[in-house]
Amino acid sequence: MRILLATMTLAFAAPALPARGDVYRPTVGQPHPDFVLPAIDDRRPVALSSFRGRKVLLVHFASW
Amino acid sequence: MPVWHERTRQWVEAGRLHLVGVTQEQHPERCQLFAQWRQFDWPILHDPINVLATTAVPIFVALDEHGVVRMIGPRADRFEEDFINRTFDPPDVTADALPAPLTISTGEDIASLQQTAEEKNTAIAWRRYADGLALWQTSDIDRAIDAYTRALELSPDDGAARFRLGVCYRLRHDGTNRQPGDFQEAVDAWSAALALDPNQYIWRRRIQQYGPRLDKPYPFYDWVARAQDEIRERGEEPIALAVEPYGAELAAPSRTFIDESLDEVPPASDGRIARDTQQHVRAEVAVVPARVPAGQSVRVHVTFFPSESGAASWHNESEPLRLWVETPNGWQRHAAEQPLEIESSETRRLDFEVQIPADTQSSLRLNAYALYWTCREADGVCAYLRQDLPIEIRVSE
Numbered sequence: 001m002r003i004l005l006a007t008m009t010l011a012f013a014a015p016a017l018p019a020r021g022d023v024y025r026p027t028v029g030q031p032h033p034d035f036v037l038p039a040i041d042d043r044r045p046v047a048l049s050s051f052r053g054r055k056v057l058l059v060h061f062a063s064w
Numbered sequence: 065m066p067v068w069h070e071r072t073r074q075w076v077e078a079g080r081l082h083l084v085g086v087t088q089e090q091h092p093e094r095c096q097l098f099a100q101w102r103q104f105d106w107p108i109l110h111d112p113i114n115v116l117a118t119t120a121v122p123i124f125v126a127l128d129e130h131g132v133v134r135m136i137g138p139r140a141d142r143f144e145e146d147f148i149n150r151t152f153d154p155p156d157v158t159a160d161a162l163p164a165p166l167t168i169s170t171g172e173d174i175a176s177l178q179q180t181a182e183e184k185n186t187a188i189a190w191r192r193y194a195d196g197l198a199l200w201q202t203s204d205i206d207r208a209i210d211a212y213t214r215a216l217e218l219s220p221d222d223g224a225a226r227f228r229l230g231v232c233y234r235l236r237h238d239g240t241n242r243q244p245g246d247f248q249e250a251v252d253a254w255s256a257a258l259a260l261d262p263n264q265y266i267w268r269r270r271i272q273q274y275g276p277r278l279d280k281p282y283p284f285y286d287w288v289a290r291a292q293d294e295i296r297e298r299g300e301e302p303i304a305l306a307v308e309p310y311g312a313e314l315a316a317p318s319r320t321f322i323d324e325s326l327d328e329v330p331p332a333s334d335g336r337i338a339r340d341t342q343q344h345v346r347a348e349v350a351v352v353p354a355r356v357p358a359g360q361s362v363r364v365h366v367t368f369f370p371s372e373s374g375a376a377s378w379h380n381e382s383e384p385l386r387l388w389v390e391t392p393n394g395w396q397r398h399a400a401e402q403p404l405e406i407e408s409s410e411t412r413r414l415d416f417e418v419q420i421p422a423d424t425q426s427s428l429r430l431n432a433y434a435l436y437w438t439c440r441e442a443d444g445v446c447a448y449l450r451q452d453l454p455i456e457i458r459v460s461e
Binding site: 023028 | 068072080081082083084085086087088089092093094095096097098099107108109110111115116117118119121122123124125126127128129130131132133134135136138147148155157199200269273282283284285287
């Protein structure tokens, strides 16, 4: 029981980040997980959810 | 990317679509320059530690008004009909069934993340705290390095933490708070991460950016000079770069090793040139990748920091900085071009490649040295100096 409790506590405390071994995997038909990242120009926090109500094309890219 | 920017422009201008970019690049201002050049006028977010855990780019994801994923990698010829012109119903999920956010760390959360890490002392708590610092308090990068290190002590096989630790080391290397060996620490951490998950292409690209041409998928930043010229031709000032791309970052891939000598004759073979014992210039070496099997090649980066103590600067009216590498018989090397900028105390970076013979049995040391003119700030006295640079090539078994 002690072990179970410890496991449960860890599960609740664990972050919502992809766990080790997890990868980014959006699913068609499912809500996209929200995230907050800094803007490249002024480092202001921008949440994906701040675009709710608008259609968005989310583009993961690099300049190279 | 520019193709989709052009293709979607009419819908963006009509307010029917919003583009949001996410880039994992180490240097955000390079992506800013790219956006300026291509005239992207939409927000771009920076995820240098890849906290979203994407495994490759580009990825295009179309989200409806409710934040629901409707298309991944949409087809251009179906996009307007299947997405832009459609009205989507709200998802049939309750708020508590929504997927958990991928990141929650903003500046305000960091104190609580620290508290949690210290109280629980779990790998994931330390990593989360480190993520918060790496994303939101880059001025505190020492603490991020410490926190990732704590996470890895508890969970050594956490590839993501290793990759992110490498990002922080490279970030510190590029800042004023750099510590000797930070670049090699970054390469070591990225290489260890990739060894844990060879299919993680975001991690692989970070190494390839600095790595040898035989392992390159494409040149990474060869577009920068053209972008800067074209931006100036438009009458704008290009976004300033914290670190100008050089050598490996500009090099094109190659299928065969191109052997070139740095110099035919050793420039200081008699060893009589005075050594830079007062460290007018601090030089450090990074070998990319961290380890290499015999028969393959590595890119060796030498970074020169003059006057870190304010003691000396480059003397530019004399011979340029030179680097000489003694390679054992059977080794091949290729030198990158020397930088041409003429300033006084700028960081200079030289890199070259060596190919390790297939019959090499163990790691070994290359002897290299740099020759340069510097002038002391205190009395203006200039001197031609030599610095010996042992280079460890770690050959994997």
